Amino acid sequence: MIQIFGGSLSPFARKVLVVAIEKGVAFEVKPIAPGSTDPDFVKASPFGKIPALKDGDFLISDSTAIITYLEAIQPEPNLIPTEPRARARTIWFEEFSDTLVGDCAGKMFLNRCVKPKIMKVEADFALADAAEREIPKHLDYIESVIPASGYLVEDRFTLADIAVASPLANLGYADCPIDAAQYPRVTAYLEAILARPSFAGLIAKEKAILARL
Numbered sequence: 001m002i003q004i005f006g007g008s009l010s011p012f013a014r015k016v017l018v019v020a021i022e023k024g025v026a027f028e029v030k031p032i033a034p035g036s037t038d039p040d041f042v043k044a045s046p047f048g049k050i051p052a053l054k055d056g057d058f059l060i061s062d063s064t065a066i067i068t069y070l071e072a073i074q075p076e077p078n079l080i081p082t083e084p085r086a087r088a089r090t091i092w093f094e095e096f097s098d099t100l101v102g103d104c105a106g107k108m109f110l111n112r113c114v115k116p117k118i119m120k121v122e123a124d125f126a127l128a129d130a131a132e133r134e135i136p137k138h139l140d141y142i143e144s145v146i147p148a149s150g151y152l153v154e155d156r157f158t159l160a161d162i163a164v165a166s167p168l169a170n171l172g173y174a175d176c177p178i179d180a181a182q183y184p185r186v187t188a189y190l191e192a193i194l195a196r197p198s199f200a201g202l203i204a205k206e207k208a209i210l211a212r213l
Helices: 011-023 039-044 063-073 084-119 125-145 159-173 184-194 197-211
Strands: 002-005 027-030 052-055 058-061
Touching: 002 011, 002 039, 011 027, 011 063, 011 084, 011 159, 011 197, 039 052, 039 058, 052 063, 058 063, 063 084, 084 125, 084 159, 125 184, 159 184, 159 197, 184 197
Parallel strands: 002 027
Antiparallel strands: 002 052, 052 058
């Protein structure tokens, strides 16, 4: 059975888990933190980052690489469109979310939640505050491109929606809720995407973990 290393509180690991669930891929989660010395994890992720994957003797890390693998071994349901323009737009949304939204959300979540509540170490709250000031321009963009269908590409659920919703989910954990009055489309979009069973089960477990801290 496929092993996925990491935990869904990471938006990158969550993205992989949602794809696996949506595709019906049998997997088990090996919950570890970045930098773990687990031998299989070290082989899969030479720089100690999550998520990572082990499938028999095949090991790989990075959420995009893992999702590309899952899409290849389980083509249906198709989450990365095959039509050239739709595929390009999907990859754009993933890149936008990973490098821009994800960077801001990561700095806030790390310094407002992970370090002070989980690791019990000093946090850089100024860095988190600076990241929060960057979020509005990203939300402005998302607000402007959400179609009437509620899906970013091909009027159906794709990797684009998984990639965008995953880091947005962490904003709430980082004391940065989205203003529904200012971003009504983003708010409705995120609520609908996170209500899907593939997301909802993970989010419920994450909230339970954080509630115990």
